[in-house]
Amino acid sequence: MRLEMGNFPVKDVIFGDKSVYQDGILTINKEEALAVVREDEHITDADIVIARPGEKKRIVPVKEAIEPRYKVDGGSNFPGVIDKVERVGEGLTYALKGCSVLAVGKHWGSFGDGLIDMSGEGANYSYFSKLINICLVADTDEEFERYEQQKKNRAIRWAAHRLAVYIGSIVRDLTPEQENQEVFELEPITRRSKAVNDLPSVVYVMQAQSQMEEIGYNDLVYGWDMNKFVPTFMHPNEILDGALISGSFMPCSSKWSTYDFQNAPMIRKLYQEHGKSINFLGVIMSNLNVQLEQKKRSAIFVAQMAKSLGADGAILTEEGYGNPDADFIECFVALEDVGVKTVGLTNECTGRDGQSQPLVTLDEKANAIVSTGNVSELIKLPPMETVIGELQALARDGLSGGWADDEKLGPSVKEDGSIILENNSMFCGDQIIGWSPKMMKEF
Amino acid sequence: MKKAILYINQFFAGIGGEDKADYTPEIRAELVGPAMLLNQLLDAEVTHTIICGDNYMGSNEEEAVKTILGFLADIEFDIFIAGPAFQAGRYGNACGVIGKAVKEKFNVPVVSSMNPENPGVDMFKKDIYIFPGGKSAAKMRTDMKQIAEFANKILRGERLGSASDEGYYVRGIRHMVWREDEQPASERAMAMLLKKLKGEEFVSELPIPKIDRVPVAAPVADLSKATIALVTSGGIVPVDNPDRIQSASATRWGRYNIEGVDKLGNREEGQFKTIHAGYDPAAADTNPNRVVPLDALRAYEKEGRIGKIHEYFYTTVGTGTTEAEAARMGKEMVEYLHNEGVDAVILTST
Numbered sequence: 107m108r109l110e111m112g113n114f115p116v117k118d119v120i121f122g123d124k125s126v127y128q129d130g131i132l133t134i135n136k137e138e139a140l141a142v143v144r145e146d147e148h149i150t151d152a153d154i155v156i157a158r159p160g161e162k163k164r165i166v167p168v169k170e171a172i173e174p175r176y177k178v179d180g181g182s183n184f185p186g187v188i189d190k191v192e193r194v195g196e197g198l199t200y201a202l203k204g205c206s207v208l209a210v211g212k213h214w215g216s217f218g219d220g221l222i223d224m225s226g227e228g229a230n231y232s233y234f235s236k237l238i239n240i241c242l243v244a245d246t247d248e249e250f251e252r253y254e255q256q257k258k259n260r261a262i263r264w265a266a267h268r269l270a271v272y273i274g275s276i277v278r279d280l281t282p283e284q285e286n287q288e289v290f291e292l293e294p295i296t297r298r299s300k301a302v303n304d305l306p307s308v309v310y311v312m313q314a315q316s317q318m319e320e321i322g323y324n325d326l327v328y329g330w331d332m333n334k335f336v337p338t339f340m341h342p343n344e345i346l347d348g349a350l351i352s353g354s355f356m357p358c359s360s361k362w363s364t365y366d367f368q369n370a371p372m373i374r375k376l377y378q379e380h381g382k383s384i385n386f387l388g389v390i391m392s393n394l395n396v397q398l399e400q401k402k403r404s405a406i407f408v409a410q411m412a413k414s415l416g417a418d419g420a421i422l423t424e425e426g427y428g429n430p431d432a433d434f435i436e437c438f439v440a441l442e443d444v445g446v447k448t449v450g451l452t453n454e455c456t457g458r459d460g461q462s463q464p465l466v467t468l469d470e471k472a473n474a475i476v477s478t479g480n481v482s483e484l485i486k487l488p489p490m491e492t493v494i495g496e497l498q499a500l501a502r503d504g505l506s507g508g509w510a511d512d513e514k515l516g517p518s519v520k521e522d523g524s525i526i527l528e529n530n531s532m533f534c535g536d537q538i539i540g541w542s543p544k545m546m547k548e549f
Numbered sequence: 550m551k552k553a554i555l556y557i558n559q560f561f562a563g564i565g566g567e568d569k570a571d572y573t574p575e576i577r578a579e580l581v582g583p584a585m586l587l588n589q590l591l592d593a594e595v596t597h598t599i600i601c602g603d604n605y606m607g608s609n610e611e612e613a614v615k616t617i618l619g620f621l622a623d624i625e626f627d628i629f630i631a632g633p634a635f636q637a638g639r640y641g642n643a644c645g646v647i648g649k650a651v652k653e654k655f656n657v658p659v660v661s662s663m664n665p666e667n668p669g670v671d672m673f674k675k676d677i678y679i680f681p682g683g684k685s686a687a688k689m690r691t692d693m694k695q696i697a698e699f700a701n702k703i704l705r706g707e708r709l710g711s712a713s714d715e716g717y718y719v720r721g722i723r724h725m726v727w728r729e730d731e732q733p734a735s736e737r738a739m740a741m742l743l744k745k746l747k748g749e750e751f752v753s754e755l756p757i758p759k760i761d762r763v764p765v766a767a768p769v770a771d772l773s774k775a776t777i778a779l780v781t782s783g784g785i786v787p788v789d790n791p792d793r794i795q796s797a798s799a800t801r802w803g804r805y806n807i808e809g810v811d812k813l814g815n816r817e818e819g820q821f822k823t824i825h826a827g828y829d830p831a832a833a834d835t836n837p838n839r840v841v842p843l844d845a846l847r848a849y850e851k852e853g854r855i856g857k858i859h860e861y862f863y864t865t866v867g868t869g870t871t872e873a874e875a876a877r878m879g880k881e882m883v884e885y886l887h888n889e890g891v892d893a894v895i896l897t898s899t
Contacts, residue, residue: 230727306746308742308746371733371735372734372735372738372739374735375735375736375738375739376739379739379743383743384742384743384746418746419742419745419746421738421739421742447742447745447746448745449738449741449742449745450755451734451735451738452755454723454755456722456723456724459722460722460723460724461675461720461721461722461723464723464755465755468757468758469757470757472755472757473753473757474741474742474745474751474753475753475754475755476734476737476738476741476754477754477755478734479725480723480724480725483724483725529725537733537734538734540733540734540735540738541733541734541735542733542734543727543728543731543732543733543734544725544726544727544728545725545726545728545734545737545754546723546724546725546726546754546755547711547712547713547723547724547726548711548712548713548719548720548721548722548723549709549711549712549720549722549723549724
C-alpha cells in the first residue's frame with residue numbers, strides 16, 4: 107500500500123473574500139466555510155476564530171482536533187463518518203501542515219473536552235498550542251444531552267470534519283513543493299526482501315478508546331463504533347489517512363484526537379526505522395473494554411496476531427488510564443507470554459500528591475514502559491486576555507479536570523479569569539500518541 | 550534573613566545518654582550542640598534548638614508532639630531540620646515523628662538525614678526529605694552539610710530536582726516533568742524497544758515494584774479441630790480506636806478480644822466501626838461483620854465445622870499503606886498467632 111502525502115505548510119491563517127492558499131498564507135472565506143458547517147441543521151450557531159501560537163488566548167471546551175486534508179483523487183477523507191465507506195491509505199492526499207481545525211463548544215462542555223492555552227505556562231501542557239488553530243465555535247440543538255456530563259457532541263464534531271475537508275480542498279488544484287512530498291509505503295509482509303526480513307519484526311498495537319457501551323461516544327474505525335469490535339490488523343497508512351476518528355469520552359489528557367491519528371508520531375518513527383533497524387509489520391488495532399472477559403478476549407486476539415505475523419517486538423499503547431490500565435497490562439503480559447518483546451507507551455495516575463500506584467494494575471512482565479505524564483497533576487494558570495468558547499464550561503459542565511467547587515481549592519474558574527484544574531483536562535495533554543516531551547520522575 | 554529551627558535528642562544536646570532518654574521536650578533560643586554547625590552552613594539563622602529524649606518521644610509521642618508544636622506556635626521559621634540521626638533507631642523515629650507533625654501543622658519544608666539501616670527511613674521518607682547519612686556521629690559534618698546544601702536550595706526558592714538528582718531517599722512520589730532534551734515519547738519507545746530486542750540493558754520509565762509472591766499454604770488437615778483467626782485490613786476497630794490506627798498509610802495495628810461475642814456490635818451501639826478512609830464506611834459501620842465475618846464463623850463453630858475461633862481479631866488499614874509497613878505488621882501479628890496456637894487465618898480485605 108502506497109500513500110503519497112502532499113504537504114502545504116501554513117504560516118498564517120486569515121479571512122478574506124476568496125478561499126485561497128498562497129505563499130504559506132491560508133485565506134478562508136468565512137461565509138463559504140460556515141455554509142459547510144451549517145449543512146447540518148442541528149448546528150444552531152457557528153463562528154470561526156483563529157488562535158495563533160503566542161497569542162493570549164484560552165480555548166475551552168475543545169472537543170476535537172482535525173488536520174485539514176483533501177483526497178486529490180476524489181476518494182473519501184473520513185470514510186464512514188462524513189464520506190462513504192471506502193478504503194483509505196493509498197493514493198494522493200493533500201494536508202495543510204502546522205494548523206488544525208478545533209471543534210469548540212460555544213457554551214457547553216462535556217467530560218472528555220479539553221483546554222488549550224496559546225501562550226504562557228499553560229501552553230506547555232498541550233501540543234496544540236504550537237499549531238495555528240482554526241476554531242469552529244458552535245452550538246447545537248442536541249437538547250437530549252445539553253445538561254449531560256457525557257455528550258456525544260456529534261453535530262459539532264462532524265461539522266468540524268466537514269470544515270477540515272473544506273479547508274483542505276482549498277489546495278486541491280495546487281502542486282506541493284518537491285520537498286513537501288512524502289511517501290508511506292510498506293511492501294506486503296510476505297514479499298519483503300531478505301535484508302528487511304532479517305531485521306527484527308515489529309508491530310504497533312493501539313488500544314483505542316471504546317469503553318462506552320452506548321453507541322456514539324467511542325472512537326470510530328471506518329465509521330464503526332469500536333466498542334463493537336475485536337482487534338484487527340491494519341495498514342499504518344489507513345490510520346494516517348482518516349480511517350480512525352477520535353471519540354467523545356475519556357479524560358482529555360489521555361485522549362487521541364483525529365489530528366493525533368492523522369499524524370501519529372509513533373507510526374512515523376516506525377516507518378523511519380523500517381528497513382534500517384526493524385521490519386515494521388503494521389498496526390494491530392485493538393480497543394479498551396469495561397469487562398474482564400472483553401479485556402482478555404482482545405488480548406488473546408492481539409497476541410495471536412502478533413505471533414502469527416512473526417513479530418519479535420511490539421510497541422503497545424493505550425488511549426486512556428484507570429480501568430483501561432487493566433487492558434494495557436493484560437495485553438502486555440499476553441504479548442510477552444507468546445515471546446513478543448514489548449514496550450508500553452502510557453501515562454500515569456499518581457494523584458495530586460504523586461503517591462498513588464501509577465497504573466491500576468501492574469505486572470512484573472511489563473518491564474519496559476515509556477511514561478508520558480500524570481493525569482492528576484494540579485495546575486494553576488493566570489487569566490488570558492481572550493477566551494474562545496466559554497471559560498465557565500471548565501467548572502460547570504463536569505470536564506474531567508475541572509470542578510464547580512472544592513472546599514479547599516474553590517471553583518476551577520476564578521472571578522478574575524484565572525483557573526485551577528487537573529492535567530486531566532489539558533487537550534490531549536499527555537500526548538500518548540508519541541509527542542510527549544514529558545516523563546515521570548521520583549521526588 | 551530566613552529562620553531555621555533544629556530538633557535534636559538529649560544525647561546531642563549534651564544532657565546525657567540512655568539514662569537521660571526520658572528527658573521531656575524543651576526549647577532553647579540558642580544554638581545547642583550541632584546547631585552551631587548548622588548555623589554556619591545554612592543561609593539562614595538557626596534561632597532555636599528543640600531537645601527531646603528519644604524514649605520520651607517513643608513512649609509519649611502524642612504528648613511530646615503536642616508540647617513541641619506548642620513551642621513553635623508563636624515562632625516564625627522558614628525551615629525545620631531534624632537530626633542527623635545516623636543509625637540510631639529511636640532518634641530516627643523521633644526525627645520522623647516530629648518532622649512530619651511540623652510539616653503538617655506549619656507547612657514548612659523539613660529535612661533530615663539517616664543511615665539506610667535506620668528504620669525511620671522507611672517509616673518517614675514519604676513525609677519528609679531524608680538524606681542517606683553515616684552510621685555514627687563521626688559523619689556529623691558530612692551529613693549536616695548535605696542537609697544544609699539542600700535546605701539552602703529550598704530557601705533560595707530554586708527549582709528542586711528529582712530524588713535521584715538531589716540525593717534524598719526516593720519517597721514513592723511520582724510527578725510529571727518536562728525533559729530537558731525534549732525527546733518525544735515515540736523516540737524513547739523506539740530506542741527502548743531496540744535495546745530490548747537486542748537484549749541490551751534499558752531503563753523503564755515506570756519501574757514495576759518487585760512483587761513478593763507468597764506460595765499458597767497447604768490445606769488445613771481437619772477444620773473441625775482447627776483454631777481460626779480473623780484478620781482484616783478493612784480498619785474495623787472499637788469505636789474509640791484505642792490504638793490510634795491511622796485511616797490511611799497505616800503503621801499501627803490492633804487486636805481486640807472477641808471471646809464469647811457472637812457478632813460485632815455496630816457503631817450506633819457504641820461497639821465497632823471502620824476507620825478506613827479508602828471506601829464508603831456506611832455498610833461496615835452499620836454491620837462490621839461484613840468486614841470481619843465473626844457472625845458467620847461463630848455459626849460454623851457451633852455447627853462443629855471449625856474447631857474454634859481464636860480469642861482476638863487483628864486489624865489495620867490497607868489504604869495507602871506501604872508494602873514494607875504491611876509486611877512488618879503482618880510479621881508482628883504472625884508472632885501472636887503462632888504463639889497462641891492458631892492454625893489458619895481468614896484475611897479479609899476491602
